[in-house]
Amino acid sequence: MSQVYKGVHFIPGQDEFIPDSHVYVLGVPESDDLTIVDVGLTGKGEYKAGSIKKLGIDPAAVKRIIMTHTHLDHIGCLTEMQKAFPSAQLWVHKLEADLLEKGDDRAVYGMDMFKGMCQMQFGLAPDSFKFNVDRKLEGGETLEIGGMVWDVIHIPGHSMGGIALYEPAAKILIPGDVVYADYAIGRFDLFGADASKLKESLGNLAKLDVDILLPGHNQIVKGVPSEYIKRTLKMWEPYLV
């Protein structure tokens, strides 16, 4: 666990056969109002919760878990994390929240073949991804949380209810799996994905001034070159139709 910026901690994912998403903890410690962004793959709760507690964070200070989207590599250990942080609410974009509340796990597994494989690998029961969502985000909200201000931006394309969190003062962007370091973008072939919406979402992110990029996987980037997302979009544009 390392501090990326005052009020932003980074816990790297521990990939195994399947990727495990990074976790970010937002909020200045003295606020007692902390937010976990994404939790990670099934089985990684002990590692993630342990990393957070090692910082000396009181579990009761964790007030919410916000999902950038609900793919298994981001939401897999949610039950484990809810046990570790019992006062945390769950905030998800409404399009994926509605599915979670019905126990519709198509957005979690992304494809049927992957569902069967993961259920076997992790011993998951068919109803493992039914959750009550405390706040359904839509995009356009300004969240004043943990002594910081974060804008919520709906960025569909990789998944239907994907969101980014953007902190305009320090120019920090948390885009989930929509854009990564090294000019990479998220896949757009799973359930709920849409190449043309991904293009539009990248276009919206390209309008932001970004200095620190905190994606769901791989490297985090400090000192993002100017027009980085715009150039990334340009490279991928021919495929996003």
Ligand SMILES: [Zn+2]
């Ligand atoms: Zn994803």
Ligand SMILES: [Zn+2]
């Ligand atoms: Zn991911």
